[in-house]
Amino acid sequence: MxxxxxxxxxxxxxxxxxxxxxxxxxxxxxxxxxxxxxxxxxxxxxxxxxxxxxxxxxxxxxxxxxxxxxxxxxxxxxxxxxxxxxxxxxxxxxxxxxxxxxxxxxxxxxREMSRADLTELPWRDRVATIAAENRAVLIHHPWVAYLPTTRPPLGPGVVAKYEHELRAFDGLGLEDLDMDAALTFVLGFVTSVARIAIDTERAAADSAISDHQWWERAAPLLAQVFDVERYPLAARVGAVAGRAHDSAYSADHAYEFGLARVLDGLAHLIENR
Known part of the structure; x- marks a missing residue:
C-alpha cells in the first residue's frame, strides 16, 4: 500500500x-x-x-x-x-x-492534507497534482519525509489519502498491482527530492551561511587544487549548473526535471496499452 x-x-x-x-x-x-x-x-x-x-x-x-x-x-x-x-x-x-x-x-x-478534484484532468495532470500535494505536506512537515512507513498506520487519513491518489491512475487500463506500483514510484520520487531540499536548508541553517556564501569561501582554494584538464566534464557542467542555481543544487529544478521524467516513464506503461 x-x-x-x-x-x-x-x-x-x-x-x-x-x-x-x-x-x-x-x-x-x-x-x-x-x-x-x-x-x-x-x-x-x-x-x-x-x-x-x-x-x-x-x-x-x-x-x-x-x-x-x-x-x-x-x-x-x-x-x-x-x-x-x-x-x-x-x-x-x-x-x-x-x-x-x-x-x-x-x-x-x-487527513488534513489538500486533495484536489482530479475528475476532469488528463492523467499527467492528475499525477502531477498528487505529487505536488505530497511535496507540500513534506515541506510543511519535514519529519514526515524521514519517517519509515513500510507498515503504514491504516487510519482514516492514510486510507483516504490512498483512495484519492489511486484515482490518478484509475481508468487508464492498468492492473491493480500496477496502479499501486505506479503510485509508489511517484511518491518515492517526491520524498527523495524533498529530503535533499530539507537537508540543504538544514545545512544552511546549521552553518549560518547560504550556499552562495559557502561556495564563495571554497572557490579560491578549489581553483588551486582542481585540475580542469583532468576533469573537463565536471568543470564545464558544474560551472553551468552553479551559475543556473547559484548553488550546487536546486530542489525546485530537480523536482520539475525529475517529475517530467517520471511522467514520461509512466507514459510508456500507460499509453502503450
Missing part, C-alpha cells in the same frame, strides 16, 4: 528505534486511529469535577507542533505534556506511548 513519506534528531536509543510507523501494538493503534469506543487507554469518561483540559486530538496536535518545530527526535510524552501544560501521566490516559502517537500524528497530517 503506497502511502508516501518522513526526520528527527535527539532522543535516546530506545526512543529512536521506535521512530517509525506501526511500532506499537497494532490493535491498540487501530483502535485509537479509528476512535473505537472500547479502545484502551482512551479518553477518560466524563466525571464530576474540573472539565478535562485535553483530548486525543489535542495531544496529537501538540505532538505535531513539536515535531514540526524541533524534529520527531524531540518528541516525548513529557514534551507533549509540557506543550499542553499537563503532566506525562495525564497524557498516557489518552495515548499509550510514543509509538502509537507517531501513527496518530501521521494519520492526522494525511
Amino acid at each position: 503506497a502511502c508516501g513519506i518522513s526526520a528527527r534528531r535527539g532522543g535516546g536509543v530506545a526512543e529512536q528505534s521506535r521512530d517509525r510507523s506501526s511500532a506499537g501494538d497494532p490493535v491498540r493503534t487501530l483502535e485509537l486511529l479509528w476512535r473505537v469506543s472500547d479502545a484502551s487507554p482512551r479518553e477518560p469518561k466524563r466525571q464530576r469535577g474540573p472539565k478535562q483540559r485535553s483530548s486525543v486530538d489535542a495531544v496529537v496536535a501538540a505532538a505535531i507542533e513539536i515535531a514540526d518545530r524541533e524534529g520527531i527526535g524531540a518528541l516525548t510524552m513529557r514534551a507533549v505534556a509540557t506543550e499542553l501544560g499537563s503532566t506525562p501521566m495525564a497524557i498516557y490516559t489518552y495515548v499509550p506511548g510514543k509509538a502509537e502517537l507517531i501513527d496518530l500524528m501521521l494519520d492526522a497530517v494525511y
Whole structure:
C-alpha cells in the first residue's frame, strides 16, 4: 500500500528505534486511529469535577507542533505534556506511548492534507497534482519525509489519502498491482527530492551561511587544487549548473526535471496499452 513519506534528531536509543510507523501494538493503534469506543487507554469518561483540559486530538496536535518545530527526535510524552501544560501521566490516559502517537500524528497530517478534484484532468495532470500535494505536506512537515512507513498506520487519513491518489491512475487500463506500483514510484520520487531540499536548508541553517556564501569561501582554494584538464566534464557542467542555481543544487529544478521524467516513464506503461 503506497502511502508516501518522513526526520528527527535527539532522543535516546530506545526512543529512536521506535521512530517509525506501526511500532506499537497494532490493535491498540487501530483502535485509537479509528476512535473505537472500547479502545484502551482512551479518553477518560466524563466525571464530576474540573472539565478535562485535553483530548486525543489535542495531544496529537501538540505532538505535531513539536515535531514540526524541533524534529520527531524531540518528541516525548513529557514534551507533549509540557506543550499542553499537563503532566506525562495525564497524557498516557489518552495515548499509550510514543509509538502509537507517531501513527496518530501521521494519520492526522494525511487527513488534513489538500486533495484536489482530479475528475476532469488528463492523467499527467492528475499525477502531477498528487505529487505536488505530497511535496507540500513534506515541506510543511519535514519529519514526515524521514519517517519509515513500510507498515503504514491504516487510519482514516492514510486510507483516504490512498483512495484519492489511486484515482490518478484509475481508468487508464492498468492492473491493480500496477496502479499501486505506479503510485509508489511517484511518491518515492517526491520524498527523495524533498529530503535533499530539507537537508540543504538544514545545512544552511546549521552553518549560518547560504550556499552562495559557502561556495564563495571554497572557490579560491578549489581553483588551486582542481585540475580542469583532468576533469573537463565536471568543470564545464558544474560551472553551468552553479551559475543556473547559484548553488550546487536546486530542489525546485530537480523536482520539475525529475517529475517530467517520471511522467514520461509512466507514459510508456500507460499509453502503450
